[in-house]
Amino acid sequence: MHFGKVLIFGVGLIGASFARGLKAAKAADEIIGFGRTPKSLKAAYDLGIIDEVGINPGADVREADLILVATPVGQMPEIFQRIAPYLGAHTIVTDAGSTKGDVVEAARAAFGDKIGQFVPGHPIAGAETSGAAASRADLYQGRKVVLTPLLENAVEDIEKVKRAWELCGADVRILDAETHDRVFAAVSHLPHLLAYALVDEFARRPNADQLFDYAAAGFRDFTRIAASHPEMWRDISLANRTALLAELDRYGAALMRIRQALVNSDGEALASIYANARDARQNWSH
Numbered sequence: 001m002h003f004g005k006v007l008i009f010g011v012g013l014i015g016a017s018f019a020r021g022l023k024a025a026k027a028a029d030e031i032i033g034f035g036r037t038p039k040s041l042k043a044a045y046d047l048g049i050i051d052e053v054g055i056n057p058g059a060d061v062r063e064a065d066l067i068l069v070a071t072p073v074g075q076m077p078e079i080f081q082r083i084a085p086y087l088g089a090h091t092i093v094t095d096a097g098s099t100k101g102d103v104v105e106a107a108r109a110a111f112g113d114k115i116g117q118f119v120p121g122h123p124i125a126g127a128e129t130s131g132a133a134a135s136r137a138d139l140y141q142g143r144k145v146v147l148t149p150l151l152e153n154a155v156e157d158i159e160k161v162k163r164a165w166e167l168c169g170a171d172v173r174i175l176d177a178e179t180h181d182r183v184f185a186a187v188s189h190l191p192h193l194l195a196y197a198l199v200d201e202f203a204r205r206p207n208a209d210q211l212f213d214y215a216a217a218g219f220r221d222f223t224r225i226a227a228s229h230p231e232m233w234r235d236i237s238l239a240n241r242t243a244l245l246a247e248l249d250r251y252g253a254a255l256m257r258i259r260q261a262l263v264n265s266d267g268e269a270l271a272s273i274y275a276n277a278r279d280a281r282q283n284w285s286h
């Protein structure tokens with residue numbers, strides 16, 4: 001599998017790591033980056049991550065084999081609208097957004113009867129860092145990428161997107177968009193929200209400096225992801241708010257069970273919850 005022209009909208013941690021992965025596999029002739037700020041694109045160019053800074057998407061979109069949209073999900077509707085008029089007959093568009101229902105809806109609105117050319121995706125790899133400078137050619141090595149194909153997608157087009165991620169070292173899985181959004185609301189979006197809430201609340205206290213001074217490894221492990229990109233997580237939270245609200249309610253109920261055990265000084269109830277969690281965590285093989 002080899003790609004001619006590859007376009008990346010949003011050359012940050014995820015887009016730039018994809019570019020680096022394809023380059024390392026010698027799988028693309030030319031990678032052109034499009035962005036919001038010329039400064040970050042220039043940095044990506046200077047680092048050799050992209051071959052060209054894109055200016056006017058029209059001609060490049062027409063000639064592209066593959067387009068990856070890797071901006072915050074809130075930016076995707078406008079980007080899809082911008083590229084839709086120029087899509088070549090052979091061009092495949094994919095994305096790296098952390099939510100899929102909203103992205104698919106925006107793609108349907110923009111691409112209309114060309115929707116079959118859009119294969120939705122989500123790499124389950126990343127970090128609390130952002131920007132092209134934090135990118136790595138091996139970010140996707142051994143990591144999962146979830147595709148949520150549409151009924152309109154041709155099997156060969158799904159296969160091409162799958163191969164592109166495999167060339168970056170990924171293990172590609174398939175889910176439907178609704179299941180995807182429910183699963184990631186639980187295992188990714190909720191934990192980010194909890195970490196943000198805890199650190200925000202501490203940071204606003206008068207003795208915040210003292211708290212952060214004494215916080216140790218447990219706090220560090222629980223809150224690493226609170227250093228993640230606020231715009232990206234605002235967009236994810238709003239895009240997946242229905243599933244996230246359901247997860248918040250379940251988590252709230254779990255906290256209330258612990259609260260009640262404390263009110264009752266019920267050590268048995270606490271130990272039972274903690275032991276169940278410890279066993280599940282120890283059996284989790286990541």
Ligand SMILES: NC(=O)C1=CN([C@@H]2O[C@H](COP(=O)(O)OP(=O)(O)OC[C@H]3O[C@@H](n4cnc5c(N)ncnc54)[C@H](O)[C@@H]3O)[C@@H](O)[C@H]2O)C=CC1
Nearest residue numbers: 010012013014035036070071072073097098126127130131
């Ligand atoms: N950071 C992570 O760990 C993961 C992120 N994702 C998803 O990947 C996407 C990108 O995330 P990151 O690379 O981490 O963010 P990032 O902040 O490192 O990169 C995003 C890039 O998009 C650019 N951008 C923003 N608006 C734009 C627009 N309208 N047109 C063109 N470029 C624009 C920004 O200038 C930036 O360079 C998000 O949708 C995120 O939900 C998916 C998996 C993991």
Ligand SMILES: O=C(O)C(=O)Cc1ccc(O)cc1
Nearest residue numbers: 098123124125126127128225
């Ligand atoms: O920093 C971490 O550990 C993450 O959880 C990275 C991450 C962020 C968003 C995603 O959609 C997928 C993975």
